[in-house]
Amino acid sequence: MYKVSEFSALTGLSKETLRYYAQVGLLEPVFVDPANQYRYYDDGSYLLALLLAKLRGFGLTIHEMKTVMNDKSFDNLEKLLLKKKKNIESEIEELRSKVADIDEFIESGKERDK
Template identity: 65%
Template sequence: MYKISEFAEMTGLSKETLRYYAEVKLLEPAFIDPNNNYRYYDDGSYFLAILLGKLRRFGFTVQEMTSVMEDESFAHLEDLLKQKKKKIHIQMEDLQLQVEEIDEFLASGKDESL
């Protein structure tokens, strides 16, 4: 069993994030000591914490992470990851268009000042 501070260091999730995930029932401690309310996590929690960290880095919302945790099927996770990837590609295209528009705007301003 690992105290929350040890588990946070192991997983890269902050203590605050772990507390929040417990509050929203994403990742609950394996044991809470009734005497001092210390939270303890076990090895089984480690994989779930790593998965949640990855999903968060991929831009998943808490609702999407909850959906993954409740469904527990790889097919569902794979579908969500493909959807997220498609959304990121669309955002990249939109950002590239914005960059091009800025370049055009800057270029038109230079032409007028001559």
């Protein structure tokens, strides 16, 4: 069993993030000592924490991560990730378009100065 500080160092998730994940029901400690309220995590928690960190890194919202965690079979994970990928690709195209618009605007300003 790992104390929250050890678990935080092990997973790379901050103590605040771990508290928040417990509060919203994403990753609850496996044991809370009734005497001092220390929270403890185990190896199973470690695997879930790594999954949550990866999902967060992919840009999933807390709601989306809860959906994944509530689906114990992870059947819908691929669909969710493919949808996220498509959204990211759309955002990239929008940003590329904005960059092209900025370049065009800058060039038009330079042409007027000539």
